[in-house]
Amino acid sequence: MPTIEIPAAKTSYNCPPDDTILRAGLRAGLGMAYECNVGSCGNCRFELIEGQVESLYPDAPGLQERDKARNRHLGCQSRALTDCKIKVPLREDYKARIIPRQTHGELIAVEELTHDIREFRFRLETPNPFLPGQYGLIGVPGVHGARAYSQCNVTSTGEEWHFQIKKMPNGKASGALFDQMKIGAHVSLDGPFGNAFLREDSPRDILCIAGGSGLSPMISIARAVSQSPGLRQRKLVFVYGCRSRRDLAGESLLRELPGFGTTIFYHAVLSHATEEDAWTGWSGFAHEAARDIVGGKVADYEIYFAGPPPMTEAVMRMAIENKAPVTQLHYDRFY
Ligand SMILES: Cc1cc2nc3c(=O)[nH]c(=O)nc-3n(C[C@H](O)[C@H](O)[C@H](O)COP(=O)(O)OP(=O)(O)OC[C@H]3O[C@@H](n4cnc5c(N)ncnc54)[C@H](O)[C@@H]3O)c2cc1C
Ligand code: FES
Known part of the structure; x- marks a missing residue:
């Protein structure tokens, strides 16, 4: 070797x-x-x-x-x-907080979240936990090269990894997951990876900003916060940016958490709402709405964000313009 x-x-x-x-x-x-x-x-x-x-x-x-x-x-x-x-x-x-391991996963459930986002649940052959906000690599049979997907669940044992995945136009791995994978199918899995994990020791309130497919790790973070004795009293502001009403996701998952409406707050932001959407909520870009929702006090928050690179870069610029130190920014760009 x-x-x-x-x-x-x-x-x-x-x-x-x-x-x-x-x-x-x-x-x-x-x-x-x-x-x-x-x-x-x-x-x-x-x-x-x-x-x-x-x-x-x-x-x-x-x-x-x-x-x-x-x-x-x-x-x-x-x-x-x-x-x-x-x-x-x-x-x-x-340095890895949890040493990544190569294993296999069996698809045990699929749930539709929107017209193009589904949750895929895998049971691991060799369990390995992950930290909320981290990701794993999925090797889909017949697709060259593993793809990164962030887990949305919370686990101490790592027996199951759940991923919320958006179907990309002409996407090889996401297309195969949506169109070919049946319950009982196997994929290769590797992980956990990533440094945008929940900081349990931070004394600040929490701002999660997700764009489109960035939903998954932010849901994991929100779920972990709601279970954490040290964090569940903190305010968690969850901002989800998407194009139109049919893309809306995440609110029903947060509603299940203790603290929803008292410490956990969900805000959707639509960038391309049409008249048919009859939308009266936040409009525009998620980073601008997030800044306004917290009254410009971005620097008071530990900030987690995930989504396509233009969105994550816009959040980063906004946070720095609003004096948030880079040590408070935790993100993954979804290439
Ligand atoms: C850290 C991270 C976390 C992510 N989390 C999520 C998530 O939770 N949910 C979600 O929906 N998406 C997530 N993504 C995006 C996801 O990994 C894919 O990019 C997306 O699903 C499109 O993949 P595709 O195969 O369908 O599209 P394609 O257009 O076929 O593939 C695009 C992606 O595959 C990579 N790629 C292409 N060929 C190869 C190769 N030969 N070897 C290795 N890589 C190759 C590209 O670099 C690019 O990242 C994440 C991305 C990153 C980097
Ligand atoms: S970690 Fe290797 S190119 Fe991003």
């Missing part, structure tokens, strides 16, 4: 043939930087000093030509073919 050496950190780890340089490093307890795990963000780049690697996704958007010219590779998409020496920054805050 290839050994990966990081000379600057005086450390090394094994990388099995079916693993990647990044994920094997995280499994070995190293704080390797990453975000998406699917080749899009570029945060997992490393420089290959010695040895040979193979890319699982040679056209991945996270790697530019100039990176390739400098012998840089994406850790999340690189398999080691020989022993390697690499240069990569290690950071304490990237």
Whole structure:
């Protein structure tokens, strides 16, 4: 099995043939930087000093030509073919809180949430818990490359992982999940991953902003807050941005939580409401509505957000303009 050496950190780890340089490093307890795990963000780049690697996704958007010219590779998409020496920054805050594990999941239930969002529930062959707000990688049979999906449930044992997934136009994995997966079908699962997890030790109220498919991790966070003795007295403001009335989701799930209407508040924001929608609630963009809903006091909140990159970047700009320190921002861009 290839050994990966990081000379600057005086450390090394094994990388099995079916693993990647990044994920094997995280499994070995190293704080390797990453975000998406699917080749899009570029945060997992490393420089290959010695040895040979193979890319699982040679056209991945996270790697530019100039990176390739400098012998840089994406850790999340690189398999080691020989022993390697690499240069990569290690950071304490990237160490996995729960060591990710590769396993399989059996589809045990599917529930329709909107015309294009469904909840898929899997039972794990080897249970592994996750923190609210984290994500797993689903390998869908017949689809090249695993996709990242955030869990919406809360679990201490990790026997089941539930995901709220939006069907993307021409999407290979989401399309296969919606159209081909039947109860009893199996997928490969890996995780948990991600650093946008619930901070149990924060003294602040909580602002969750979800855009479209970003619903899932925000629901997990809201559910965990409602169960947490340390957090359930806090105010949780949940803002869900979508296009029109038929996309509305999340409110019925939050209504089930103790504290709904007293500490937990749901606000939907429609960006493209039509006359037929007869919508009298918040309109426009979720980041602007969220700012106005909390009366501009964004910096008083621990802020969690998830959704497509333009939405997450708009939330980030809004939060920084409103003086929220970056340490209070926890997000995943859904590439
Ligand atoms: C951290 C994170 C969390 C996410 N959570 C959710 C969620 O909870 N719910 C939800 O609906 N969506 C979520 N997404 C988006 C989801 O991962 C998919 O991008 C989306 O479902 C579209 O996938 P698709 O296969 O249907 O579309 P496609 O257009 O077929 O695939 C697009 C995605 O697949 C990746 N990809 C394409 N080819 C390869 C390959 N060969 N190897 C590896 N990757 C490849 C792309 O980089 C891109 O991310 C999340 C994304 C990220 C990064
Ligand atoms: S973590 Fe590898 S490209 Fe995003």
